[in-house]
Amino acid sequence: MDCFVRQEVLAGRPARHGGLDYARLRQEGVSPEEVLDFSVSTNPFPPCPEIAEAVAGAALTRYPDSTSGELRSSLAELHGVPPESVLVTNGLAQAIFLCAFAFADRGKTVLITSPTFGEYRSASEFAGADVLDVPAREKDGFAFPLLGLEGRVRTVRHSLVWVCSPNNPTGILPSKEELLRLLSACDDQGTLLVLDEAYVNFAPPGSSALPLLRPGLLLLRSMTKDYGLTGLRLGYVLGDPRHVGLLASLQPPWSVNACAQAAGRAALRARGYYEAQWAGIRKLAAGLALDLAEAGFPPLPSAGNFLLFRAGDVEKLQAFLWERRILVRDCSSFGLSGFVRVGVKSGEENRRLVECLAQYRKEAS
Known part of the structure; x- marks a missing residue:
């Protein structure tokens, strides 16, 4: 027997988000630690030691x-x-x-x-x-x-x-x-x-x-x-x-x-520990924006810890980056076909992303 279901539940459309697809990781035998996840926009640095104690x-x-x-x-x-x-x-x-x-x-x-x-x-x-x-x-x-x-x-x-x-x-x-x-x-x-x-x-x-x-x-x-x-x-x-x-x-x-x-x-x-992190992330964001532009992917100006840029064939770019275990956010779910968003990470991780993007641009041209 069919039970009553609220009509909004039947017609509702759950929002799409970035982040790791754990089912895919299991299917491909990939550990979450192997992936550089630029598809999310969170503080990339470790919590203060007191948090683990708490x-x-x-x-x-x-x-x-x-x-x-x-x-x-x-x-x-x-x-x-x-x-x-x-x-x-x-x-x-x-x-x-x-x-x-x-x-x-x-x-x-x-x-x-x-x-x-x-x-x-x-x-x-x-x-x-x-x-x-x-x-x-x-x-x-x-x-x-x-x-x-x-x-x-x-x-x-x-x-x-x-x-x-x-x-x-x-x-x-x-x-x-x-x-x-x-x-x-x-x-x-x-x-x-x-x-x-x-x-x-x-x-x-x-x-x-x-x-x-x-x-x-x-x-x-x-x-x-x-x-x-x-x-x-x-x-x-x-x-x-x-x-x-x-x-x-x-x-x-x-x-x-x-x-x-x-x-x-x-x-x-x-709080002081984190305020220093936030200031560092702002500097990293500015540096990543310059490096992305130099690699051929100039981003829009951003006040957040993420950057949006045109990427052309996003599916092709995502496949190229995934081979290198890098994940970026396809923005088609935002209504932005052809755009990619990347969160700001540590300097070394940002450099790896930019190097891979530059390599992609070189091979594509």
């Missing part, structure tokens, strides 16, 4: 604090907000789905810009909402489409607007003035702006919209990316206590495990 000391025989109380208090102190304005989540993906199911619904519409992270559309559609797209144009360097967004918001009342800052995969960083204008339009229409700042710590200092925080704005942050905690999954939301409380009521209990909470607290205590 994880090892986490209590495994009892349920974790379902509210992540200590970590939430530490994050509140870091950002100068009350603890009620913070919700700790199992990675940023959980935060995105919580926002979609709390503030979007059947018969409602949400706005996204494209190209951008696919989870905003996927989560909104699973929640039943219609998704309207305001595209950034390649001929304008994929500049933030403020006028299109502002016009849409003032024309029709939307449930929420998703913005990624810096944007994945283009690296575009909306200015404070642009965000203020968009916030003003959203406030006038009673529309919630959800600003994903997953990569903001890799952008120039002062890039965060935290000073703009108000009831109509939710900020999403990724400790997974900032602190290199990819295997633990850790994110958080900053916003008005009422909105944060609604998200908390929807969050499954014990979403954030004891190891992740302990690692998060240790990472915040070692």
Whole structure:
């Protein structure tokens, strides 16, 4: 007998992401350690030693604090907000789905810009909402489409607007003035702006919209990316206590495990260690951009820890690089056919990528 299935589940389209395909690795007999994975954009450097100690000391025989109380208090102190304005989540993906199911619904519409992270559309559609797209144009360097967004918001009342800052995969960083204008339009229409700042710590200092925080704005942050905690999954939301409380009521209990909470607290205590890493990554990104251009693959300017460039026949390039155990992100799922995105890694790893790309260009010509 067929059971009832929510129609959005039947019609939903899960977002595509970068990262290792473990089934493929097993099939080809390749160890994950053999692959240089440029398809993801996370902190490539080792966590501070205190994190391993904290994880090892986490209590495994009892349920974790379902509210992540200590970590939430530490994050509140870091950002100068009350603890009620913070919700700790199992990675940023959980935060995105919580926002979609709390503030979007059947018969409602949400706005996204494209190209951008696919989870905003996927989560909104699973929640039943219609998704309207305001595209950034390649001929304008994929500049933030403020006028299109502002016009849409003032024309029709939307449930929420998703913005990624810096944007994945283009690296575009909306200015404070642009965000203020968009916030003003959203406030006038009673529309919630959800600003994903997953990569903001890799952008120039002062890039965060935290000073703009108000009831109509939710900020999403990724400790997974900032602190290199990819295997633990850790994110958080900053916003008005009422909105944060609604998200908390929807969050499954014990979403954030004891190891992740302990690692998060240790990472915040070692903030200086990571600020030095972020500064180093910004320098590596600038150097990689120059080297890619010299190799014949000039990237777009980026405020993130990733670079986007035209690659022509992406399938052919991916096959060439995979023979050398290098993985890059095909951006066709972003609607960018012929483009590749690469995350910034260590200097030696970046040089290996550039050498292989130069060799590919030479053989192709």
